[in-house]
Amino acid sequence: MLHIKCPYCGMRSQNEFSYGGDATVKRPELNKEVSDQDWDNFVYNRKSPRGKHWELWQHISGCRQWIKVERDTATHEIFNTLKANEEIL
């Protein structure tokens, strides 16, 4: 079971969180023309990298904040966690 550092609550067990997918995906702005390809990429197309991956987790059984977690998908090592409003560098 992973041990995830919530930026608000500290180190908490994985069973307090729920997974939310790739954190680097940006929703196209509202009321803007979006090509089919761009929309498909936003809705469906995801990389499945082996190695470092920025992903979203929600601390559902805690502070309910969505957070960004940099995790190695092969080793489960967690390098960094950020608040929702912090930019991934």
Added chain:
Amino acid sequence: MSQSYRLDNVGLINREKKLSFKFNGVSYTGYEGDTLASALIANGVHLVGRSFKYHRPRGFFGAGVDEPYAIVQLYRNGETEPNVKATEQELFEGLEAKSVNCWPSVNFDIGAINNFLKIFLPAGFYYKTFMWPKSFWYKIYEPFIRKAAGLGVASIKHDKERYEHKYEYCDLLIAGSGPSGLASAYAAAKNGARVILAEDKARHGGTLLTSEVNIGNQSGKEWADGIISELKEMPNVIVKNRSQVFGYYDHNMLVMSERISDHLPKTKKFHPKQRLWYIRAKEVLISSGSIERPIVFGNNDTPGVMLSSAAKEYLKVYGVLVGRNPLIFTNNDSGYETAIEFKKNGVNPIVLDTRKDPQSEIVDEAENLGINIKFSYVVVAAQGYKKVKSADIAKISDDKEQLGTVENIKCDCICVSGFWTPTIHLASQSGNKTKFNEDIDAFVPGTSKQNERTLGAANGSYTLDDTLKSSFEAGYELSKKITNNDNKISFPNVVEKKSTTHDKFWCVPLPEGKNYKRFLDFQNDVAVSDVEIALREGYRSIEHVKRYTTLGMATDQGKTSNLNGLQLVSKIENKVVPNVGHTTFRPPYTPVSIGAIVGREVGKHSKPTRKSPMHSWHEKNNAVFVDAGVWLRPRYYKQGNENLFEGSKREAKNVRTNVGVCDVTTLGKIDIKGPDAAEFLNRVYTNAWLKLPVGKARYGVMLREDGIVMDDGTTTRISENHYHMTTTTAQAANVLSHLEYYLQLVWPELNVNVVSTTEQWAGAAIAGPKSRDLLQKLFPNLDVSNEGLPFMGYMEGDLFGAKARIFRISFSGELAYEVNVESDNGNFMWEKIMEVGQEFKIQPYGTEALSTLRIEMGHVAGSELDGRTIPYDNSLEGLLSKKKDFIGKRSLTRKAFIAEDRQKVVGVVPLDKKTSIPEGSHLVKDSNAPLPNPKLGYISASCWSVEYDNPFSLAILKDGKNMIGEKLFVMSPLKNKVIPVEIVSSHYVDPKGERVRS
């Protein structure tokens, strides 16, 4: 004679307390502190089971966790448990156990005929034989294998025992309380670290209980006892026995199973049987010791052949002789320790040492005691069927290839020592890259991935002095790192005998003309010849050899067989062992009971149960409940002998003619506040929200980004910046997360807060033509006329002193209202509604009637909004705003979503107006078409229309828009039904929606 193999003055058992027990129906006695194995051996019982494949007789091979043979079916306090190791099961008064793997009995086993006829099942036998003909599998092979194989029978009864889960955090988790575990725990605890010390066995001390050593002028056992009692007094230390750390998971999470009551005749009141510990440790010290490995020779599975260390443990811990005429077969000094213990207790062993001329203190001591030692000698084969009677022995050449003349000598047990294998399972599970140590012919932990370190014998260190020194140091160092304390304790003086090197010999060659089975894996009956076949047939990777031969795949996970298997493969393949590599170690290290894994989450505790504040009223009024997610909801209120169909029909009819009340507390409720709340709703819902006035409700549909309908419900503007959203019962949690996602990540600039208020409000839906009259009586001071409280209106009121929210919304399609009060007042509200409603012939209605009402009105719900449908499919396209953007809007232009013949919700009526249509049935054009019959759609929901008194269903049908009036067939292969039907509008009752506005 009773316990004739028990010595008088040796052992750690409690001779004051005699215990009686039964094995295979025969009564025996033992002592408190025995294991089932030690008690049986004390009584001269060596035949405990049959092997898995050939059903050869099996005895005891080890004295603990590594035991491959002695697996029994245990009976305790009216319950039975399979797959129990006799070497681990502690004896208690009244214990009963039976052999497994044998039929009809352990002494006469039909499966063993295979053995006598020499039809040995070779490697891959199962793959090769049971493949054909296919029909044989069910009729012959499977029943035969089921009868003949297995490690006991699982109980089909409900387990009455309680199992617990516990979460714990510590600085240091130390797995194993032998010398290294004790030393590191002591050093770390004295330096202020929070320590958990876990021991698998009942007794702490590990090898200190059986070895002749001296630490700080005490015997090893005295030293261990002293350390343990001191640790137990320390507030920063948890000391656990009977606790196996069996799994090492990510981020230093380890799982340990504690056997709290297994050693007692009966679990004490309020105690669990077992407890599963989830331990998050900053650092882990693995002090799991090592397991002696066998030397492979002919018939080495005969009862009476066992590990030399086990023989010593039976003698020193339990005061039990495994034989009176022992033969010790060794390639290292450890065998001599066992020989010396025998000799000291008046038994004359013979030692066969594969080495030519070993020089060490312990060999000298054995010689001085007058023990008969034969150097450069090996056991060629054990003789005897159900117990060793003699051994064929021979001199072996220096190159270990040639055997001399074979002689036969009498013996009643053969104690084997092929040197020691470090127990690296936990280290390997943690991701540690293990490495091969040539000096000890075994793998040891290498580079750590997580915060773990392996100490002592588990790390290949076999001298006590080294082990204690490095363990004291490790405990001190790691605790210093964590606590910043610097209390170093002094190191005791250690006296032990020095050993010399072992002989890298592991398998005795077959003598000329003999074809003895030489077993590698004792539990799965894998012999040298099986591995040879596998390699001959082209299996190269050790992982493939393992699966083809089942080497190391039994419940003991090859604890005694892995390395010898690797040695064999490396020899045949002419590779060094590290290049063969070992198979992956995976948790659990030892079998864990399903009960412990499940814990308290059984039966109705397998998930939380949510009840509305009116639950006890429903119970008192004969509600029949149904699971709605984790909620319990009344399905119908049973009157007399009514069944579900009759009851729900009565309730639905009463709503259509009078008035009914339904508990709608379970609906998700979300409070939305903030100056940007309207803008937020406008983006979340598909329809327009910017102009909703205060005091008005609106129905809304929300989509996922892929255009699929996520949920629907009404949202009411309570005040300028305050909205009350309702969701379906099932989607409440998902919708909240969805809203939080957009507010926190996508549009953080919106000034809006959301919070779940599902638990804060109790809800009652009042529906039916007389609902307004009832409402007026409940709120006499309010104007609830059609003008005062129009459809989709909202007002606040006082319900006999309770603050209430009144919404004019309808799910049933009737004139209807929903009243919410604070949860604590829910029951009060309900009772008042029922009391005041009497004169209007009010009846409560459950979810079944609720479904009937919504289905015949054509209101879509969860069975249509099933995660596969878009708004159009549900005839909700009228709610899609063309003027604004919203979540998922861009997806709705996808080609498939705008196809001309896109599926759409329709109504379905059987032509005979009698036959009920099963939900999930398929709609087809021609019921006689050849298979696969093209499917046009499916029945999503069915009811008995109370309005028209005939069956009515909703369906999602291809090109549904143009299908009204068509005649199709409903097919249900599950119910074996074919029903001719007509497609009608989904709005079967009141298609213009006049009632809700009346």
